[in-house]
Amino acid sequence: MSSEGEFVNRDYVFVVNPTGGNGRTGRDWKKLLPLLHSRLGKSWNVREALTTGPLHAIELAREAVQNGAAAVVAVGGDGTLNEVLNGFFKDGEAVHPQEIQAGPRTAIGLIPMGTGSDFARHFGWNVNDMNQAVDRLVVGNKRKMDVGRVVLVDDKVDRYFLNVASLHLSAKAGARVAKYKRLGNLSYVLGAIDAFRDHQNRNLKVRVDGGEWQAVPDVSAICIGNAKYFGGGMKITPTADPFNGKLEVVTLRDFKWYDFITKMHTLYAGSHIQLKNVSKESVSTIEVDEEMEAGRREVYVQADGEHIGFLRASFSVLPGKIDFIV
Numbered sequence: 001m002s003s004e005g006e007f008v009n010r011d012y013v014f015v016v017n018p019t020g021g022n023g024r025t026g027r028d029w030k031k032l033l034p035l036l037h038s039r040l041g042k043s044w045n046v047r048e049a050l051t052t053g054p055l056h057a058i059e060l061a062r063e064a065v066q067n068g069a070a071a072v073v074a075v076g077g078d079g080t081l082n083e084v085l086n087g088f089f090k091d092g093e094a095v096h097p098q099e100i101q102a103g104p105r106t107a108i109g110l111i112p113m114g115t116g117s118d119f120a121r122h123f124g125w126n127v128n129d130m131n132q133a134v135d136r137l138v139v140g141n142k143r144k145m146d147v148g149r150v151v152l153v154d155d156k157v158d159r160y161f162l163n164v165a166s167l168h169l170s171a172k173a174g175a176r177v178a179k180y181k182r183l184g185n186l187s188y189v190l191g192a193i194d195a196f197r198d199h200q201n202r203n204l205k206v207r208v209d210g211g212e213w214q215a216v217p218d219v220s221a222i223c224i225g226n227a228k229y230f231g232g233g234m235k236i237t238p239t240a241d242p243f244n245g246k247l248e249v250v251t252l253r254d255f256k257w258y259d260f261i262t263k264m265h266t267l268y269a270g271s272h273i274q275l276k277n278v279s280k281e282s283v284s285t286i287e288v289d290e291e292m293e294a295g296r297r298e299v300y301v302q303a304d305g306e307h308i309g310f311l312r313a314s315f316s317v318l319p320g321k322i323d324f325i326v
Contacts, residue, residue: 011064012036013048013064014036018051029048036134039134051083057080057083062090062095066097074108078163082160084108104142107324111133118230118233142323147322148162148224152309152312163304165224168220170231170302171302203217203290205290208285209285210285237249237250245317249286255277286316
């Protein structure tokens, strides 16, 4: 961390992954920093916090929140934003300043620079327009935003997401995207094709909002959206809204490899929900498990593009849990 001393309530802390985008994020950040000082520095202390490896952004964000920073801003893609978000929580609870302070809670912001930047796409933000991003921070408008929560029951993992969580094929594809990341948005298509090579649709069971367990056969993927986009622009949960206190669940059943090729355009347009083997519903909670003997865990789970484990999993929404700079 390159800032000096502890964060205080006049600090805007920028969490930057300098190696993101094959080093492009670090180079763009160096160009952006003088602009932030000139435009934001009149009202706030501009502090930079550089990550050194996976999950480091969680630690940096948590330290900033505990020290009462005014805002923590993720500089990078959806992965960096996800880690910053998770720094706002610990052991299933929201993190609070170590000392009681007057004033609003720490806000979270985003300067999108990543390969996918799907969360920025939800708002129609231009990923390449740094002036637009700085304008948002200078104006400082905030809205109370919903947060998605994932608990992997077997591993007692507790993770949070702002964008989309998913399981099975889509989650496996996300885990394999890393091999092709240098190819930009094409990496998401190649990751999906790679995942299909050993994919088998699975019989799952789900429970919505505490109701009865229901069997769902031949599941290809289940996507749980707090926002609309994932996978480099696929409008997978097309009516999701991070301000309505609900999650949108889209279930794709009995997809074959050739379906993915012939129907890919519907995923980008959001029209896949009109297909006969696709369903959509609005929920507060959804639990998903395999209809199989215990001990064989093979169905991937991801949140905001980050692989976090395998079923069984529980997803829920925390309405208005953070203040997001829009």
